[in-house]
Amino acid sequence: MTDKPSGYVYILEVADIDLPVCKIGMTTRDPISRCHEINKSSTGDFIWAVAHSITVDDCRELEKLVHYKLDPLRQKKREFFNLCADDAYKAVISIIESQSDIKIMEEFDSKNSSKIKIHRKKKNNNNYPVRSFSAEYATLLQSFCEVLGVKGRPFGQFNKPFFGMSDGNEGVQWNISIHPQANNIHIGVNLEGKMYKDWPISRLIKSEVITPKLPRIIQTLDAPDEIFLTFWRDAWQVASRPEIEEKYIGGRPFGLNELTGEKWQSILNEALECLDKEHDYRKRNTQNVTMVKKDGKNLTRTMQVSPHLTIWSPLIISEKVEDSIRNKINELTCIYRWMMQMS
Known part of the structure; x- marks a missing residue:
């Protein structure tokens, strides 16, 4: 990894269950592959799925900034946050727009990644009440x-x-x-x-x-x-x-x-x-x-x-x-x- 690594900040949601909790992290590889790794290494946590991923020119710095801004909603010593993935996505976009150092990239190439700017998974279950988060x-x-x-x-x-x-x-x-x-x-x-x-x-x-x-x-x-x-x-x-x-x-x-x-x-x-x-x-x-x-x-x-x-x-x-x-x-x-x- 370079001092300023291009990559993804991803937002994971609990697969098949509507819960107001998400996981926010970063990777320089494909977020879906990273999600598979997290699920394999999990010891009793939820089974996660990629809800959103955002490609930026400094994924490490964006992850730090997002974790700092959303710290009041963070579960102790974990990358889990007490809000749904869609609300977390809106918050991340708002954080990006409020600063000028980190840029969203139109596309990002690496050996293990596909070209994606934003990935969003649609859920079949629409019972979860949608509320905007700022x-x-x-x-x-x-x-x-x-x-x-x-x-x-x-x-x-x-x-x-x-x-x-x-x-x-x-x-x-x-x-x-x-x-x-x-x-x-x-x-x-x-x-x-x-x-x-x-x-x-x-x-x-x-x-x-x-x-x-x-x-x-x-x-x-x-x-x-x-x-x-x-x-x-x-x-x-x-x-x-x-x-x-x-x-x-x-x-x-x-x-x-x-x-x-x-x-x-x-x-x-x-x-x-x-x-x-x-x-x-x-x-x-x-x-x-x-x-x-x-x-x-x-x-x-x-x-x-x-x-x-x-x-x-x-x-x-x-x-x-x-x-x-x-x-x-x-x-x-x-x-x-x-x-x-x-x-």
Whole structure:
């Protein structure tokens, strides 16, 4: 290989199964031959097929750039990414168009390759929902991590209603969530109902029930109508959290401007019921909940539940991405400090 090798950046998809996962790599040979090698050497992974390949004058550098840009969606220590192959292809093309050093080649010759510029495999199964993916999403998540100076921890998947990145801390977290269908972005402060260090969600709820401090903090905010509180009821099925009709504690999200002292106490008491009183509220409780089924036949079950608090605000990017994220984090810093102190 030369210092600047011509070749292919390829995108592999799982053969015959529609999954929102792909593999992105590079080769100076035929991508189909490289795919066969990967399948032969695989030890329990998926059987892959070539979905797309792009011929460029520096495939090594393009692979590095793509992996860097899509790092928020990358599975740890692997070349797997949590998005479908077609969305990955759109992201790669967007990345190429946003720079000038790497060029797409009309055709590329080598001993083991055929002449192809872009190869795309058609699938027979069209049940997978098609959604457009922009490389700007990956850049946004990367900017969030850079502003906070963290590596970050991704959550959700692109084919779900939302996905995003947290700062990776156990307990109170900064996070950014992207909602493609609604076309909006949230920056928030988050505390899940997990054990972490001695059930911090329990300490926060019990502290606020006795001496509520959040209403006083709300009075100091410049725009409480632009900040929202969502107290979730998470139902647990082993390690997953299926959707339930009773997901909102208090019945819905609330703007902080409408959160009266009486309403806050009511929400706190309902959240506390999601924890086990016999264990000093340091364990999940069990409740009857209604699981939402795709066929419309919802199912009532007794499941373990726990409370989950998020206070968030929409992110409007009106300047540099990093500056917009930094300004929104500054707006929510007093909420973050309160949540840290109470938990």
